[in-house]
Amino acid sequence: MGDRERNKKRLLELLQAAGTGNAHCADGAADPDWASYKLGIFICLNCSGVHRNFPDISKVKSVRLDFWDDSIVEIAVVLQFMTRNGNLRVKAKYEARVPAFYYVPQANDCLVLKEQWIRAKYERQEFMADGKIISPPGNREGFLWKRGRDNAQFLRRRFVLLAREGLLKYYTKEEGKDPKAVISIKDLNATFQTEKIGNPHGLQITYRREGHVRNLFVYHESGKEIVDWFNALRAARLQYLKMAFPELPESELVPLITRNYLKQGFMEKTGPKQREPFKKRWFALDPQERRLLYYKNPLDAFEQGQVFLGSSEQGYQVYEDLPKGVRGNRWKAGLTMVTPQRRFVFTCPSEKEQREWLESFRDVLSRPLTPLNLLPASTESGCSR
Structure with a gap:
């Protein structure tokens, strides 16, 4: 076995080593395939692109695709460093005091959140135990x-x-x-x-x-x-x-504190009698407030209407179909939402979108109502538009 293969084998062993946290990206998603040999951590592809922009802080290479040999640095020193550190140890050092209000990016979050999280951790070292005390931002x-x-x-x-x-x-x-x-x-x-x-x-x-x-x-x-x-x-x-x-x-x-929409996108909807023409609308599902909001355009200042989604126990249901005798305009993949007040009928631009909306609606309907929904117990508004 050559040096390159031996070094790669050792890195793959470190990647799977128990108790290191290396099997999950130090800054993002699961299944990391990249390593920052300057920080001693394993990261995912998306985070590697962010790290690459800060060569003074982090130097990255692919665990599987790049060559690990003396052309980068003394490889024995690198392997010892990676062995001594690992994701859990480095996270404990750089994330010792993350304030509760500070948003820690998730795998699907946008680049600016990930970039500023990585900069705050490693470049500005805002969360280290021996750093200055971080007070809430205030005014x-x-x-x-x-x-x-x-x-x-x-x-x-x-x-x-x-x-x-x-x-x-x-x-x-x-x-x-x-x-x-x-x-x-x-x-x-x-x-x-x-x-x-x-x-x-x-x-x-x-x-x-x-x-x-x-x-x-x-x-x-x-x-x-x-x-x-x-x-x-x-x-x-x-x-x-x-x-x-x-x-x-x-x-x-x-x-x-804050929340993302569970699902957004275009659907077509008809009116309360299901005989009105289907109209294309932009929908946004707020899971915390249990609201389905709809707009003419994604960047409208106000919604045209909103639907409150209670729980399945209260009689709210969603079905993967259109009511008998109802046909969509351009789109055929249908959904029917049943509430105690009325029935809502939507069509989706594709079966994939239909499945995603169905899963999202069922997710919300399966959740019990709590006082922390922060809503009055109200029903639909603006539903005829």
Whole structure:
């Protein structure tokens, strides 16, 4: 066996070694096939692309595809270093004090979240035990580019977060005294929607306004700045949740700080009599508030309607079919949602989309209702459109 094969065999053994955590990416998804030999960790393909941008911090090679020989560094030293470290040890060092409000990216999250997480860990070393104490962000003020409600242009707007008061304000004039909107942290959610917004730093902020969900679409040129805003909003939300639910442990509140949509995409829907023409709409399923929101366009400021999804125990059901005698317009893959108030009929652009929506609806319907849904027990609104 040659040196290269022997070295690769040793790396593969380290990858599967029990008690090291190496079988799961140190920064992202499962099944890591790459190694940062400067940090002593194993990472996935997506994270390797981020690490590659910071050669002063991390140097990466594929465990299976690259050659591991003396052309990189003294290979014996590398193998000893990788053996001494490993994912769990390095995570314990660099993630010793991650604040509860700080969002830790998941496998399917956008690049800016992953990039700033990796920079915060290894470059800025924000979470190490011997670093400076990290206090919640508190109040924050700055400028974000906000999409206009009517003209669809992104304009520079001043945003002010008052964490103690639980308010977010934004102003149309840089030095204006009267805010355009005052948003309660109680009703606020923030989620990165880079593809929908068409910007790698695109953030969607939602809140309730007169019974509707108001969408703000914003971005900042700096990835760090937009992620800092996101985590500042999360810190303010956690502070509110602790006051609203003092009997609950922090571990149960953290998943409620912000949430992503469980599923989004176009479907066609008909009206309450199922004789109205099918119309194409953009749908977004909010699993925490158990709401299916629908819009004419993905970047609309307000929804056209919303459907509250109770639990299966309350009689809410979803079926993979259309009612007898009902035919879709262009799309044939149908879904029928049954609620105590009425029956909703949708068609999907493909069978794949149909399966994904069906699984997502069943996921929500299978969850018991709790006070932490943070909703009034209401029914549908705007359903005839």
